[in-house]
Amino acid sequence: FDDYMKTFQNFASQIFNESLQSNISMKKEWDLNGCGFGLQGEYLGEILHHSSWANEKLKTFVKREDLVRQVCNLVMAENREDGTGNIPFVGLSGCVMGVSGAGKTALMAKVAHEIYQREDNQNPVLIRFCGTSKGSYNARSLMISLCVQMEHLFDYAMSERKAVLLGAGKYEELVEYFQNLLSTHPVTLFIDSLDQLSNEDQGRSEISFLKHVKPHKDTRIVVSSLPDDDEDSSSVSSKKYVYYCDLKLKKSAVPRVIVQMAQMGDATDAGSGLDEAMDIIDQLLLKQNRTLTMEQRNVVRERVSMEKEKTALYINLAVLVASKWTSQVDASMNLAGGVKPLILQLFKKLEHDYGEKLVKFALAFITYSKKGISDVEMEELLSLNEEVLDHVFQYHKKPKVRRLPSHVWLRLKSAMHGLIVEGESGCSKWYHRQLKETAEEHFNSEKRTAIQYMSTYFGNLVGEEELKEKRLRSQPRFFDNGTFLTKNVIINRRRCDEAFHHFIENGLLEDAVREMCTIDSLYANCRHSSSQCFEYVRGVLRLHLLIEQSREMNSDEVSEELRVKCDHYKRFALSEMTSVVNSNNPIAGLNRSIDRQPPCSRVHQEYQTRIKSYRRFNLMELNNNEFADMTPLFKSLGGRYNAFTPCLSTLEGHSGGVNSVALSEDGQRVVSGSDDNTVKIWDATSGECVSTLEG
Numbered sequence: 001f002d003d004y005m006k007t008f009q010n011f012a013s014q015i016f017n018e019s020l021q022s023n024i025s026m027k028k029e030w031d032l033n034g035c036g037f038g039l040q041g042e043y044l045g046e047i048l049h050h051s052s053w054a055n056e057k058l059k060t061f062v063k064r065e066d067l068v069r070q071v072c073n074l075v076m077a078e079n080r081e082d083g084t085g086n087i088p089f090v091g092l093s094g095c096v097m098g099v100s101g102a103g104k105t106a107l108m109a110k111v112a113h114e115i116y117q118r119e120d121n122q123n124p125v126l127i128r129f130c131g132t133s134k135g136s137y138n139a140r141s142l143m144i145s146l147c148v149q150m151e152h153l154f155d156y157a158m159s160e161r162k163a164v165l166l167g168a169g170k171y172e173e174l175v176e177y178f179q180n181l182l183s184t185h186p187v188t189l190f191i192d193s194l195d196q197l198s199n200e201d202q203g204r205s206e207i208s209f210l211k212h213v214k215p216h217k218d219t220r221i222v223v224s225s226l227p228d229d230d231e232d233s234s235s236v237s238s239k240k241y242v243y244y245c246d247l248k249l250k251k252s253a254v255p256r257v258i259v260q261m262a263q264m265g266d267a268t269d270a271g272s273g274l275d276e277a278m279d280i281i282d283q284l285l286l287k288q289n290r291t292l293t294m295e296q297r298n299v300v301r302e303r304v305s306m307e308k309e310k311t312a313l314y315i316n317l318a319v320l321v322a323s324k325w326t327s328q329v330d331a332s333m334n335l336a337g338g339v340k341p342l343i344l345q346l347f348k349k350l351e352h353d354y355g356e357k358l359v360k361f362a363l364a365f366i367t368y369s370k371k372g373i374s375d376v377e378m379e380e381l382l383s384l385n386e387e388v389l390d391h392v393f394q395y396h397k398k399p400k401v402r403r404l405p406s407h408v409w410l411r412l413k414s415a416m417h418g419l420i421v422e423g424e425s426g427c428s429k430w431y432h433r434q435l436k437e438t439a440e441e442h443f444n445s446e447k448r449t450a451i452q453y454m455s456t457y458f459g460n461l462v463g464e465e466e467l468k469e470k471r472l473r474s475q476p477r478f479f480d481n482g483t484f485l486t487k488n489v490i491i492n493r494r495r496c497d498e499a500f501h502h503f504i505e506n507g508l509l510e511d512a513v514r515e516m517c518t519i520d521s522l523y524a525n526c527r528h529s530s531s532q533c534f535e536y537v538r539g540v541l542r543l544h545l546l547i548e549q550s551r552e553m554n555s556d557e558v559s560e561e562l563r564v565k566c567d568h569y570k571r572f573a574l575s576e577m578t579s580v581v582n583s584n585n586p587i588a589g590l591n592r593s594i595d596r597q598p599p600c601s602r603v604h605q606e607y608q609t610r611i612k613s614y615r616r617f618n619l620m621e622l623n624n625n626e627f628a629d630m631t632p633l634f635k636s637l638g639g640r641y642n643a644f645t646p647c648l649s650t651l652e653g654h655s656g657g658v659n660s661v662a663l664s665e666d667g668q669r670v671v672s673g674s675d676d677n678t679v680k681i682w683d684a685t686s687g688e689c690v691s692t693l694e695g
Helices: 002-033 041-059 065-076 103-115 139-153 163-167 171-186 245-251 266-285 295-306 312-322 339-354 354-367 375-384 384-393 408-414 433-444 443-456 464-470 493-505 509-516 518-530 528-553 560-580 586-594 601-610 624-629
Strands: 096-097 126-128 188-192 219-227 256-258 419-423 428-430 658-663 669-674 678-683 688-692
Touching: 002 041, 041 103, 041 126, 041 139, 065 096, 065 103, 065 219, 065 256, 096 103, 096 245, 103 126, 103 188, 103 219, 139 163, 139 171, 163 171, 219 245, 245 688, 256 586, 266 295, 266 312, 295 312, 312 339, 339 354, 339 408, 339 433, 354 375, 354 384, 354 408, 354 428, 354 433, 354 443, 375 384, 375 408, 375 443, 375 464, 375 601, 428 433, 443 493, 443 586, 493 509, 493 518, 509 528, 509 560, 518 528, 518 560, 518 586, 518 601, 528 560, 560 586, 560 601, 586 601
Parallel strands: 096 219, 096 256, 126 188, 188 219
Antiparallel strands: 419 428, 658 669, 669 678, 678 688
């Protein structure tokens, strides 16, 4: 028997090693050329993701042929022309607008499919669903992905492919290259959910990557977005959202198709709206080879009638629930009426199936994180919670490693298919804002604890012993032993995204100061992205306000040393961040701005201390590689401030004289008019320009 087991172990080990080596080789080939496809795996995977997403959404679209016809007509119409050159989005063929949950995404997928299937169609059809993947969360990533795809489709020689190189450079140059491809080659491009883009480089508020695009005569571009909410908005959400996409598209008179279903509030449409919704439910169930009994269908019809507007979100969630019924299921006890109650029903079903503690904390991490949670992060965050581990290991009292097994989270994640999507940095987040809003209310009792775990984890405060025992990763500011001076240092973007946000949310003010108010933190956030620069400004302003409020209450929660430090970093962020973001080289601009600070500034003092402690501060002693790897350092030749100035903030962006300024009633926005024929809308807190009106 022992000989047999030894032979079997050797055999199993050999098979395992061969399989492992095969997977490693395949992964390398995928990364290099997509396993022979001719594109790097990163970009091919992005294209395949959106193709797969379109196919999934296509399955959920039935009926509503009039909407398909309207959008197809826009695609088949001639491109608009602008003799004046003053209409920024005249190059767009049309836009699809509709409230949250109306079914815009499924409609875009359906129209893309219809256009692709047409016998007279000669154009490649490209489609992107913003905010659903790593390459679609901001305008820069979106353009790189689309440019790589067009370069491949039109057989560009490798030496002529510029997308990836330009993607690492100036935003304006990438926009120029992207628009040049659209003007040179005929394609049909669908971009869904502009509102889901981040506003980095004003990609959302200005739709800057499509501004003044002049497409090929046979190119068609269709976009979709949520409308901007206003005080009279009938949005199904209790919150108000303003994205500015709607405003920009209206101003350019881009032809639009409004997605909505008949509303029950209108007596003339009551029957037709309900019948339409039930027809869609029947057909969606039929696609899954499922049908309802007469009793179940009557209950579903009654529940659907409770919705004033038959949104696609409610219908799809109802189908998700009903598709799992047997003929014996009592529908009256298993289908809630209304979007929010139905979402709560799904949450409670997950808690029942996978364990209340596990589900509540996993979903709380997704809900209260700033940008979502990756699979590895979720495993490690749940591993910090002893209650969750006690539940997971209730039948295995002494596991070799007390860490959440990977399959536990992955099974739960799989059960949430259709409810969450993978966004930036591979992080899971809620697919729909109504899911997020309902989760915020339902998991409120877990909020404080979840934020505590996230602040400890992302803030790198987990003890060495626990890191080792549970095999968790630390969260350094920089990877590869880099410093803030290293030109190509790899920053921990996730720490920038999450740590200080959760310290502030949890009221850990001293920890928040230590996290935010350091040279390393300032440089890491500025290296992250322009949008993160302004997130840093908002964060340090909020932190400063909380500290001052604590001080007024005679609380000694924050030491005087840390209070002064926070005040100095706030002054610097307010007065200099806009200038840093607008400079050609933001890091060189940051160096200049810090060196100009008065000697009393803690920012300036820490910068000088760190510079002098640098291992090879004497630049004459650096070899070529070391010198090339350093950011430009500057010594002020005059112009340094001797003391803090009365100027609290500087807004930079106009190219002409500013002759009018106004403040919004709530104090959240500054509006400025200039001789450069623009009106700019600024975030009064951070100084970020959120929109520009031309004319």
